Amino acid sequence: MTRRLISSNSTFEKVAGYSRAVVDGDDIFVSGTTGYDYAAMRLPDDLIEQTHGCFRNIAAALAQAGASLDDVVRVRYIVTRPEYAEAVFPIFGEYFATARPAATLIVAGLLQPEMMIEIEVTARRRG
Template sequence: MNVRHISTGSPFEEQIGYSRAVVADGWVFVAGTTGYDYANMVMPESIEAQCANALATIGQALEEAGSGLDHVVRVNYIVLDKTEWSRCWPITSKAFAMAKPAATMISAQLQNPEMKIEIEVTARVPA
């Protein structure tokens, strides 16, 4: 099996021991991604800005893998406060307008108190 690992340079990847994405056999598995701006490790306050940042990071990892948001087949959203989830819908529906992936939303505690959303996706590398 040919496996390739993709990193965003997030300190969490090194500290915890994971890759932002793993490409294997035509699939791209993107780790749970939060809303940090990884260039300066700043977390925006609103769930909307965190959602947009997470999707931008995911999009960059997918592009590096030879895929993209239009090739996502599965997405898991983990939100801290389920009452805020609907505020992300305009952002997620735009990001996945073409892909229309199978999706799940889970409400759970996240790693750090400033985190409001974490997004994990699985995508195909187009032939």
């Protein structure tokens, strides 16, 4: 089995010494991902937009690894305020209606104050 690194081409990855995702055999580990819009080079200031952006960025990394959101087996959500949970739960259900991964929600601060949510996933390609 070979190990492969996937990058979002963010300069921060090199500075901080991490990859957007690591593929190890059939397992895919996607780093904590924010809703940063790489096309517009900005972070939306709306929680709902950031959440959808997280899923877009994660889906892009998974696609590079030959997988999709339906292959996710574990997810960790980090939100910066407890009251955000009610707003984002239906979005989680929308993206994970098929996968239904094991999940954890954590309330904690994120690197930049404008970040409201970060999502980390583990997926397994099915043979």
